[in-house]
Amino acid sequence: MSRILTYREALREGLDEELARDPNVVIMGEEVAQYNGAYKVTEGLWNKWGDKRIVDTPISEAGFIGMGIGASMLGIRPVMELMFWSFHSVAFDQLVSNAACVRYMSGGLCNCPIVVRGPANGGTGVGATHSHIPEGLFAAFPGLKVCAPATPADAKGLIKAAIRDNDPVYVMENTLLYGNTGEVPDPADGDFVIPLGLADLKREGADVSLIAHGRSVIHALAAAETLQAEHGINCEVLDLRSIRPLDVDAILKTVKKTNRVVLVDESKPFGGVSAMVAMLIQEHAFDDLDAPIKRVCSIDAPAIYSPHIEHEQLPNPRRIVDKVLTFA
């Protein structure tokens, strides 16, 4: 039996189950405990688990993220909340020089089983400082793993896999998805974990492949319905779910099936996730393409504030439909 949960509730359920499973799992971040989370993902967990397991930190990302990395080397499994992934920049040295490199620089002697999670998205009228989308940035560092769930079930399954993973995993959520609902398997039916590195075919189709992750998956699914209903174009939608490790086989499979591909990616175009995916497709499936690879990314400028136009800077169903129609 599955239940309908919000994305936020599904994440919380995943966190709660891992807190119960492993006494070394500890949740830390700004306002995660007594305030119940800035976005209420951790609501109720402090009441249930107390001060030792759910820890409010000062606004001090370099300090507390670094503290979590140090603790993880000793065997603690910290799950660190960044209130916004946009705040990565003040903890960047810890996130890349320490978390990503400590295993390598120690010749495999040190281990960093840390999770850093929080929302990484535009579209909420908070301007450029709070709208960074860094999944491609962090996936560019060997030693790190990155995932970006689009649905409640994926959010729960991936956060659990991330916590159990013995490498640093950065989970990129989305404030505009927290309230979305979807079916999530009942815990009574068994442990529900979605492995990193496994994409999910969210919609089968024959004409064009839409490859996306995070909230762009939701837009791609909406665009696919419009294209089917109004233009008779049958789109396949592949949700990457995990950026690194990346399900390259699933990417190539859908490209070989439809021979046309549009990559939908909230990153900026230069060096974003879709730039890497495009490279992989041209390298491994060039002869299967009937047309050049196309992309729908955020328009290449810092995130605009204006609520009147912000949604047009980001991928949206209309922009995806328009892009698919350029194949004709």
Next chain:
Amino acid sequence: MTSACSSTLDFAGSPINQALTPERKIELYSQMVRIRQFESTSLKYYQGGKMGGFLHLYIGQEAVAVGTISLGGADDHFITAYRDHGHALAVGMGMNECMAEMYGKQTGCSKGKGGSMHFFAPDKNFWGGHGIVGGQTPLGLGLAYGLKYLGREGCCLCYLGDGAINQGAFHESLNIASLFGIPVVYVIENNGYSMGTSQERSSAYNGCLAQRAEAYAIEWDVIDGSNLYEVRAKTHIAMERARKEHKPTVLEIDTYRYYGHSVADSKHKGGYRTPEEIENYKQNHDPIAVFKRLLMAEGVLTDALADQIKAAAKTEAAAAAKFADESPTPTIADISTDVYWESDHQTPASKIGHHFFND
């Protein structure tokens, strides 16, 4: 430089030093001599083109690492920055693995993947070896947090240089250490210069650098780093405060490096430092000479034994250089290991999706 001359106080009589057997005193003396000989040998072969990268020598500072680390128990942990050879040998790492690491060989402590700045020995509670100035200070906080979380009565000694105290990560760490009651001891090894910039030209402070701890309601102390007994006596108090009361301390240990910030620093003599300043330290504050005088006065050490210890250390370092020279280099395949734990252990998770993206 802050004066920390405490010669009027009898630190040899502190209980923690009274407890030292003559054998243990000789061992601590030998450790300092071994560090110096190891580094002198490193310098020789660095200049001979056997190593890449930087070489940050610890010569002149030996009593800091040896004195503080000698106080460590089973649950005490250590982490430092890039001037890490002294700490590595003091925790018990071998000269062979350390020298081979600098030579970039497979037999190095980090398999030739870390280099001089990145020595690690978690089995000896030594967590690096970190290259970014101040970047290790939150990690030391985290190790100490972990000890408290796991209910172990231990502490973390986190070393940093006087140049690192102006990094934001250090201040964030101090705030959290005090706020959360973390058993960490920050040890500022003050050698007077952040690379080529003197303390006066790089830091604003009242009295001394450690006094900044007052702003975070943290206890602090200043130590004469040329006197191993004083280093031990005062650091012991800080470690006990951490272990028993879960309270952090900031220690400023005044010391001096005879060589430059790194070997590439050609201006350390006659540039930003006068030859007289260096000579004064060597004559009057050299930690090995100071401890030798103390031990000879105690009747524990003789000139003959000191010579024997030095000769043995020199031989050991030369053998380490030979070992390093003859060791195999890493292979191209080695470049791609030790990136992910899951991949190295061939777990089911490592077999799902692509982890590497090579041409």
